[in-house]
Amino acid sequence: MHSHNSTTTDQLPAEQFNKARQEPSPAIVAHNLVKVFGETRAVDGVDLSIPKGKVYGFLGPNGAGKTTTIRMLATLLQPDEGNATVFGHDLIKEADAVRSRISLTGQFASVDDDMTGMENLTLIARLLGYQRKQAAVRAAELLQAFDLEAAANRQVKKYSGGMRRRIDIAASIVNSPELLFLDEPTTGLDPRSRNQVWDIIRALVSNGTTILLTTQYLEEADQLADRIAVIDKGKIIAEGTAGELKRSIGGGSLHVRLLEPEHRSPAEQILAKNLDSPIRLDSDPAALSAQVNDTKKVIAALGELEKAGIHIAGFSMGQPSLDEVFLKLTGEPAHHTEENEEMANG
Numbered sequence: 001m002h003s004h005n006s007t008t009t010d011q012l013p014a015e016q017f018n019k020a021r022q023e024p025s026p027a028i029v030a031h032n033l034v035k036v037f038g039e040t041r042a043v044d045g046v047d048l049s050i051p052k053g054k055v056y057g058f059l060g061p062n063g064a065g066k067t068t069t070i071r072m073l074a075t076l077l078q079p080d081e082g083n084a085t086v087f088g089h090d091l092i093k094e095a096d097a098v099r100s101r102i103s104l105t106g107q108f109a110s111v112d113d114d115m116t117g118m119e120n121l122t123l124i125a126r127l128l129g130y131q132r133k134q135a136a137v138r139a140a141e142l143l144q145a146f147d148l149e150a151a152a153n154r155q156v157k158k159y160s161g162g163m164r165r166r167i168d169i170a171a172s173i174v175n176s177p178e179l180l181f182l183d184e185p186t187t188g189l190d191p192r193s194r195n196q197v198w199d200i201i202r203a204l205v206s207n208g209t210t211i212l213l214t215t216q217y218l219e220e221a222d223q224l225a226d227r228i229a230v231i232d233k234g235k236i237i238a239e240g241t242a243g244e245l246k247r248s249i250g251g252g253s254l255h256v257r258l259l260e261p262e263h264r265s266p267a268e269q270i271l272a273k274n275l276d277s278p279i280r281l282d283s284d285p286a287a288l289s290a291q292v293n294d295t296k297k298v299i300a301a302l303g304e305l306e307k308a309g310i311h312i313a314g315f316s317m318g319q320p321s322l323d324e325v326f327l328k329l330t331g332e333p334a335h336h337t338e339e340n341e342e343m344a345n346g
């Protein structure tokens with residue numbers, strides 16, 4: 001991707017020009033962002049082009065550099081090298097213009113634990129210049145939208161983890177930002193609260209907000225993000241839609257379930273020979289799975305099983321999961337650390 005401006009678009013070939021016209025200018029364009037802490041290159045040459053009005057996901061394990069990248073893009077941290085524009089404004093030279101169009105959960109709009117949900121949102125609205133009455137109206141509106149009406153007059157420190165995450169997001173959109181940074185908005189939440197946060201994110205996007213989301217959850221990036229940058233050790237190691245990332249590792253995965261668990265060992269040998277790829281033994285004692293690049297081989301392999309008298313209870317072909325993508329790209333599984341989840345809960 002390259003950025004365009006009106007002085008150069010009319011020099012582009014017609015095809016490119018039409019494409020440029022259809023694609024709105026990106027919300028964020030970053031070139032070679034670098035941030036070094038002592039010996040650690042926390043962010044090590046990141047290039048980005050983040051489209052407007054969509055969810056863009058940063059996916060990576062602990063310490064990958066996700067938060068550091070976001071802090072630079074939100075003007076909280078100066079890059080050591082490189083630069084970026086946010087809605088066309090230079091991150092460094094026009095930091096105020098950038099700041100006026102963005103919001104970052106838990107940073108700019110910090111929620112006070114000792115105050116109630118209502119008090120927090122009203123205060124933020126007042127700070128943003130709302131009149132007293134309008135501030136109360138906006139606060140009530142947000143409490144309702146985030147399903148926090150019943151807890152409106154309770155101190156935030158008495159909120160559950162999920163409620164806390166919702167009030168944090170509510171606080172950061174009092175002024176409907178054009179760009180919202182959500183740094184691991186669902187880490188440590190139970191599935192129900194996670195779904196509520198996902199619904200909120202979808203609703204914000206449908207209202208035109210661009211969202212930059214970081215997550216360690218592959219499923220979350222898969223569900224929400226239109227495009228995903230996979231980050232590891234300060235570098236973007238892959239970028240694309242979830243579908244593109246899955247396709248880039250080739251093929252899909254075959255899952256086979258046998259009628260008789262005792263047939264698993266001979267079945268493993270037959271599949272390995274016919275599929276040319278390592279076979280995984282699933283926790284279900286009658287199930288096996290394998291990465292396949294060629295679906296024709298699958299048909300042959302299943303035929304060989306039947307010929308050997310090994311009966312199949314069922315099989316399915318699926319796209320690889322983002323977990324498999326991560327494993328392939330980094331040689332390591334994406335680890336969601338337990339400690340992290342506990343910290344977020346506690």
Ligand SMILES: Nc1ncnc2c1ncn2[C@@H]1O[C@H](COP(=O)(O)OP(=O)(O)OP(=O)(O)O)[C@@H](O)[C@H]1O
Pocket residue numbers: 037040041042043060061062063064065066067068069216
């Ligand atoms: N203020 C700081 N001083 C020193 N080192 C830092 C600082 N902030 C981050 N780092 C280091 O930079 C690297 C990237 O950290 P960062 O917080 O950006 O990772 P992350 O991808 O957000 O991880 P997590 O998923 O755990 O939040 C880590 O090695 C971290 O220890």
Ligand SMILES: [Mg+2]
Pocket residue numbers: 066067068183
């Ligand atoms: Mg982080």
